[in-house]
Amino acid sequence: MREIAYKIGQREIKIVIGVKSSALVDQLKGRKILIRSKRVEMPFDFDAEYVVDDGEGAKNLENVLEIIRIMKSAGLGRSDFVVAVGGGTVMDVAGFAASIYMRGVGLVNVPTTILGMVDAGMGGKNAINFEGVKNLLGTFYQPGLIIDELNFLSTLPQDEYITGLAEVIKYGITLDKDLYDYMSSNFESLKSRDLAKVEEIVYRSTENKMKIVGEDELDNKGIRIVLNYGHTVGHALEAGSNFSIPHGKAVSVGMVCESKVAEELGAVEEGVVEDVLWLLQLYGLPISVDQLKVKVDRHIALNALVGDKKRVGGEILMPVPVRIGEWTKFKVPLETLQGLVVQCLE
Ligand SMILES: NC(=O)c1ccc[n+]([C@@H]2O[C@H](COP(=O)([O-])OP(=O)(O)OC[C@H]3O[C@@H](n4cnc5c(N)ncnc54)[C@H](O)[C@@H]3O)[C@@H](O)[C@H]2O)c1
Incomplete structure (x- = not known):
C-alpha cells in the first residue's frame, strides 16, 4: 500500500493506493453520505446513501x-463528507454536488474503475453533461482524500479494465517514456491484472497527473491542457455517438486521430503515430472509428469541435506528443481540424 501527500494551492490531499485501503473511510470524523455505483457493494458505515444508476447518462x-x-x-x-464510490461518472456527479452544497463539504473519492483511479478521481475537476454537451457544467473542487482500493477491480469487466488503460497510455505517450515502456514490457501481467503491477501504474499515473495539476490547478496556465491529449476528438466522437462510446475508447481513437493531424501539419516528429498505434494495439484498444462498432453522426461530431473548451476564436489549441514522453501544444484552425477529422471518421 502506498500513501502519498500532495499540496494543491492551500489544500492538503492524501492519496492511498493498495489492497484494503478502503478501511480508511471508517476513520473519517464526521457524517458520511455515500454516493455509490449500483455495481459495487459497500464495505463502509454511512449515515445516508444514494445509489447511482451509473454510466454517462448519470x-x-x-x-x-x-x-x-x-x-x-x-x-x-x-x-461532514460526501464519499463517492464508483467510476468517473459517479465521482463527477457527486463531486459537483459536494462542491455547490453549502459552498462545499468534505469530499472523498473512492474510484472503482481503473479509469477512475488513474484519472477521474483526482485533479479536482468535476462536471455533468447538459443538453447534449459533454461536461458543460462543472467546478474545480479538490477531494481531500482519494482511496484507490484495488480490490474493487476484481468485479470490473475486462473490457472496462482495458478501456481505462487508455488514460495510462496517455500519460506514457505525453509525459513519461518509462511508463510507456513499462506498459509495453509488462503487457501480459497488466492484462491479467497482477495487482502489484496495477498498483505501480496507478501510482505512476497519479504522480504524473498530480504534478501537472500542482502546476496548473485551474487549467489557465497552458500546462494542464496536456491531460486533454486525445480528448478534443474523443469528446467529438462521444457526442456523435450520443455518448454511447466508453470514454477511454473515445480517447484511444482521439489520440490516434490527433497525432495524425499533428503529423500531417508537421507539428511532431515522424514516427510518433506508429508509437501511439503500437501500444494501443498491444492492449487491443480501438485505433479507428470503425473499431468502435458504434454509429457516429459525422455532423454532430464535427459540430462538437466548435464547442470545444480549448477553442480560441477560429483556432483550437491541442496538446500532442512530439516524441514519446514529451509534448507540445499547437494551434489548428478549426476548419483545418474539421477537414482532417473527417478523414479519421471515414
Ligand atoms: N473529472 C475528471 O477529471 C475526469 C477525468 C477523466 C474522465 N472523467 C469522466 O469519467 C467518466 C468515465 O469514467 P469510467 O470509465 O469510470 O465510467 P463509468 O463511471 O461509467 O464506469 C464504467 C462502467 O463500469 C461499471 N463499474 C464501475 N465500477 C465497477 C466495479 N468495481 N465492478 C463492476 N463494474 C463497475 C459502471 O457501472 C459502468 O457501467 C466520463 O464521464 C469522463 O468524462 C472525468
Missing part, C-alpha cells in the same frame, strides 16, 4: 439535485 442535473436533497435531509454540515 451525469445530469436531476442526479445532482437528488444528492443535494439527501444531504439536506441528513443535515449534512460543512465538516
